[in-house]
Every structure is written in C-alpha cells, then in structure tokens.
Amino acid sequence: MCLGIPGRITEIRDEAGLLMGKVDFGGVRKDACLAYLPEVQLGDYVIVHVGFAISRVDEAEALKTLEILAEMGVMEPELMTMGEGMDGLAIVSDDAPGALTFNPDLPSPTMGGAVS
Amino acid sequence: MKYLDEYRDPVLAKKILAEIHRITTKPWTLMEVCGGQTHTIVKQGIDEALPDGVRMIHGPGCPVCVTPLEQVDKALAIAARPDVIFTSYGDMLRVPGSSTDLLALKARGADVRIVYSPLDALKVALANPARQVVFFAVGFETTAPANAMTVAEAARRGIDNFSVLVSHVLVPPAMTALLDSPANQVQGFLAAGHVCAIMGWTEYEPIAAKYKVPIVVTGFEPLDLLEGIHMAIRQLEEGRYEVENQYTRAVTREGVPLAQQQVLAVFEIGPRKWRGIGEIPMSGYRLRPEYARFDAEQKFQVDDIQTNEHPACIAGAILTGEKTPLDCTAYGTLCNPQKPLGAPMVSSEGTCAAFYGAGRGLGTGAGFSSPIQLISVAPGPGSREAQR
Numbered sequence: 001m002c003l004g005i006p007g008r009i010t011e012i013r014d015e016a017g018l019l020m021g022k023v024d025f026g027g028v029r030k031d032a033c034l035a036y037l038p039e040v041q042l043g044d045y046v047i048v049h050v051g052f053a054i055s056r057v058d059e060a061e062a063l064k065t066l067e068i069l070a071e072m073g074v075m076e077p078e079l080m081t082m083g084e085g086m087d088g089l090a091i092v093s094d095d096a097p098g099a100l101t102f103n104p105d106l107p108s109p110t111m112g113g114a115v116s
Numbered sequence: 117m118k119y120l121d122e123y124r125d126p127v128l129a130k131k132i133l134a135e136i137h138r139i140t141t142k143p144w145t146l147m148e149v150c151g152g153q154t155h156t157i158v159k160q161g162i163d164e165a166l167p168d169g170v171r172m173i174h175g176p177g178c179p180v181c182v183t184p185l186e187q188v189d190k191a192l193a194i195a196a197r198p199d200v201i202f203t204s205y206g207d208m209l210r211v212p213g214s215s216t217d218l219l220a221l222k223a224r225g226a227d228v229r230i231v232y233s234p235l236d237a238l239k240v241a242l243a244n245p246a247r248q249v250v251f252f253a254v255g256f257e258t259t260a261p262a263n264a265m266t267v268a269e270a271a272r273r274g275i276d277n278f279s280v281l282v283s284h285v286l287v288p289p290a291m292t293a294l295l296d297s298p299a300n301q302v303q304g305f306l307a308a309g310h311v312c313a314i315m316g317w318t319e320y321e322p323i324a325a326k327y328k329v330p331i332v333v334t335g336f337e338p339l340d341l342l343e344g345i346h347m348a349i350r351q352l353e354e355g356r357y358e359v360e361n362q363y364t365r366a367v368t369r370e371g372v373p374l375a376q377q378q379v380l381a382v383f384e385i386g387p388r389k390w391r392g393i394g395e396i397p398m399s400g401y402r403l404r405p406e407y408a409r410f411d412a413e414q415k416f417q418v419d420d421i422q423t424n425e426h427p428a429c430i431a432g433a434i435l436t437g438e439k440t441p442l443d444c445t446a447y448g449t450l451c452n453p454q455k456p457l458g459a460p461m462v463s464s465e466g467t468c469a470a471f472y473g474a475g476r477g478l479g480t481g482a483g484f485s486s487p488i489q490l491i492s493v494a495p496g497p498g499s500r501e502a503q504r
Contacts, residue, residue, distance in 0.1 A: 003152050003336070004258070004310045004313070004366075016273065017272070018265075018269060030232070031233075031235075033233075033235060033262070033265060035265060035374070035378075036261060036265075036372050036374045036375040036378070037372070037374075038374070047310070047313065047366055049258055049259070049262070049310060050205070050232065050233045050234065050255075050258075050259050050262045051232060051233020051234070051235050051236070051262060052233070052261055052262040052265065052375075054258070054261065054310065054313050054314050054372060054375065055310075055313040055314075055366045055367070055372070057365055057366055058365055061365040061366075
C-alpha cells in the first residue's frame with residue numbers, strides 16, 4: 001500500500017461535501033479524494049495513494065513514472081481491486097460501475113503481486 | 117533526468133553506479149525504510165552492484181510486515197462475526213494469524229472484502245446499514261491521511277455502522293529505535309519518498325543532527341534509488357550528516373499541511389507494537405478519545421487478545437536488518453509466498469518476498485521473472501553473494 005501512482009485529473013466534483021475527482025492512470029480511471037490538495041485543476045497530475053491525491057507532480061515526471069511502473073508490472077496490482085463478493089480478479093474502472101475488466105495475465109493480489 | 121528515455125536508459129544507471137564506485141573509499145551501511153524501495157533494490161540487483169563493503173540493510177518499512185500478530189488475530193476475531201463485513205487492503209488477507217488468515221476465514225463463509233481505498237469501505241457501510249463494517253487501518257504515514265479522512269467523514273455523516281481496527285506505525289520512531297540499539301550498524305538512511313510527500317522532512321532534521329546520520333529523501337524508481345544512495349554516500353565520505361531531498365518532484369520540506377492536520381485531528385500518537393521488534397514508545401497512531409466510537413477494538417471487545425510468533429520465523433531479525441532471508445532455515449522450504457510463515461513473505465513489499473521474487477538463494481528457475489533489469493551484475497569471487 002506504499003505505492004503511489006501518478007495520474008491525470010479528469011473530473012473534479014463535490015461529493016456530499018467532500019472534494020472528489022476522477023483520475024486517469026494510463027486508461028484506468030479511478031475515483032480519488034482531492035481534499036488535501038484543494039488547489040489542483042483539471043488536467044493536473046497527482047500522485048494517488050489508496051484513493052487520495054497526496055502530491056501534485058509535473059506532467060513530464062508523471063508520465064515518466066507511469067511508463068516505468070507499467071514496464072515493471074507493478075501498477076496493475078496496485079489498481080487491482082475486486083467486485084463485491086470477490087468473485088474474480090478485476091481492475092475496476094470507476095467509470096463503468098459493475099463492468100469489470102478481467103485480465104487473467106495479472107498476478108493474483110494475494111500471490112506476490114499484492115495490492116499494497 | 118528530464119526525459120523518459122534517460123530514466124529508462126541503463127547507461128545512465130551505470131553512470132550513477134560508476135560515480136558511486138568512484139566516490140566510495142570506505143565501507144558504509146545504509147538502510148531503506150520502505151517496502152517499495154526494498155522491492156526495487158532487490159529486483160534490480162542494486163544492492164549487489166554497489167562497491168564491496170557498501171551494504172543496504174532492508175529496514176522495517178513494510179506496513180503489512182510490521183503489523184503485530186495480535187492485531188491480525190483481532191482482525192480474525194472480528195471478521196468471524198456474522199454481523200460484520202470486514203474490509204482490508206488486499207495484502208493483509210494472507211498474513212497468518214496464530215491459527216488462520218483472513219482469506220481462509222473468507223473461504224469458510226466470513227464476509228471479508230478487499231478495498232482499494234478506505235473510502236470504499238465507507239461506501240460498503242452506507243450500502244449495508246444493517247451490518248457492521250470494519251476497515252483494517254494499517255500503514256505508515258502514507259495511509260494515515262486516507263484513514264483519518266474516512267473516520268472524519270463517518271463522524272460528519274453519522275455513519276455509525278463503520279469502525280476501524282487501527283494498526284498505524286510511524287517511520288521516525290522506528291529509525292531512532294534502531295539507532296539507539298547497541299547492535300545498530302546503520303550509518304545513513306534513505307527516507308521513504310511518499311511518507312515524506314505527506315509529512316515533509318522537518319522531523320528527520322533532529323535525527324540526522326543527533327545521531328550524525330545522513331538521511332536522503334528518496335523516490336522509488338531504480339534511478340531514484342541509485343541517486344539517493346549516491347547522495348548518502350557522498351555525505352558520509354565528506355563527513356556531513358544532513359537531510360537531503362532526492363525526490364524533488366514529489367516532496368517539499370513542509371509536506372502537505374492539510375493532510376497532517378487531518379491526521380492529528382483524528383489520531384493521537386501513542387505506543388505501538390511492531391511485529392518482530394516489540395513495543396516502541398510514541399511510534400504509532402491511535403484514535404483520539406472523541407472518535408472512540410469508531411474504534412473496532414472497543415466496539416467488539418478484542419483488547420485482551422495477545423499472541424506470539426511462529427517459532428521457526430526470524431521475521432523480527434529480518435525487519436531490523438540483523439539477518440537476511442538467506443540466514444533463515446525456513447526460507448524457500450517451510451516458507452514461500454504460497455505458504456508464508458511470517459509477514460515479510462506475505463507482502464510483495466516484504467524483504468523475504470522480494471528475495472524470493474528475485475530468485476535469490478533458490479537455485480535456477482525459481483522465483484518470478486523480472487520484466488526489466490536495469491542493472492545486471494554477475495557476482496564476482498569477492499562479492500557478498502559469493503561469500504554466502
């Protein structure tokens with residue numbers, strides 16, 4: 001759970017009084033809480049850690065990190081989560097609730113490539 | 117390091133490595149206190165490529181690994197209750213408690229769910245008002261702002277069927293506990309980049325000054341780590357002991373003040389047990405009294421659970437850097453990622469899992485494949501690997 005992933009903010013909204021947004025991690029879009037960085041703008045790159053933006057980063061730096069993480073194969077396990085009931089491995093994009101992207105090539109989150 | 121190609125360029129990695137070799141005149145022992153960094157160091161073989169006598173000790177930087185067994189047993193006791201939906205980061209599910217683990221408990225019918233963020237656990241609580249939803253709030257300073265905000269949100273929105281089992285640890289007290297130990301060998305630290313992204317580095321300045329140790333705030337990519345090691349060794353060689361920042365693209369001296377304020381609004385600092393190390397004073401967070409109704413330990417009355425470690429497991433000595441997985445008789449035999457004895461083998465950030473994943477000490481064909489290997493150095497006759 002120490003891996004922070006940079007992504008681009010594609011949506012900013014108020015959710016029951018909490019500053020939330022959507023962040024694009026190289027195609028997978030996840031909800032993230034933006035409350036700790038209220039100054040961020042649409043299109044900014046932030047490092048997201050367990051669903052919270054913790055640092056604003058330079059775009060070039062963020063893209064660089066994304067490519068390296070993708071190449072090291074550590075990003076997908078971090079984004080990996082499971083649907084309710086944990087019936088299968090899935091990367092769940094928050095764009096399409098209920099629509100799971102199943103990737104059998106991913107390491108199991110409980111077998112070395114853990115969600116951490 | 118401005119362009120992507122440079123970051124991925126093994127030539128640049130070799131350049132920094134050559135520079136480390138050039139400036140190193142004495143043996144030095146450094147410690148990283150971050151499981152993510154341990155993973156990269158071992159996977160890329162950075163530790164084996166360093167000059168002879170320069171040693172990386174992998175410190176207690178994996179939050180899953182330092183969570184004490186009794187917190188796992190408390191989680192198991194709570195998760196076994198029929199009225200509970202137990203939510204957790206995925207890593208904690210296979211951490212063995214004294215009799216079972218959360219995944220096995222789930223297979224026997226307990227409602228255990230992996231969440232990516234504590235806010236997802238709060239959503240589960242909102243969707244299941246008749247059930248008790250518990251989140252296993254583990255981690256270092258990196259996850260504390262997320263967990264604090266989630267508890268504050270539960271309070272603000274009156275979500276009373278939500279609670280947290282807290283096992284939060286802090287990096288600086290662990291560093292000073294190691295430095296105070298008579299067995300300490302660490303002469304310099306790489307500080308964890310994302311812990312510092314939130315906390316800044318002001319709390320490391322008195323540690324560097326008091327113990328005369330360089331501390332370099334360092335990122336997670338191979339070149340970050342090489343640069344961090346280079347900066348630490350340069351300080352040691354020049355007789356300096358300062359806090360320096362390698363990870364400038366994500367970390368400022370002050371950190372993120374809003375996150376720090378939220379953490380201290382919900383949590384207070386108190387003693388905390390570390391798996392394999394024991395209790396360290398003022399080394400973790402616990403809920404403030406005004407948030408006591410969100411404390412799962414009180415809600416489910418599991419305070420009295422106390423447990424001991426598996427006798428064959430030397431996780432404690434591995435977490436403090438006294439021993440490596442190669443010193444363990446159970447490593448790769450009794451204990452592997454499929455059947456872990458101790459937490460450092462469970463989490464991908466754990467030292468044992470990192471060694472196993474890189475195939476160290478396992479013979480050919482073992483371990484997992486490495487997608488990239490920036491630095492590949494065959495152990496020579498004088499290397500540490502050959503001496504083992």
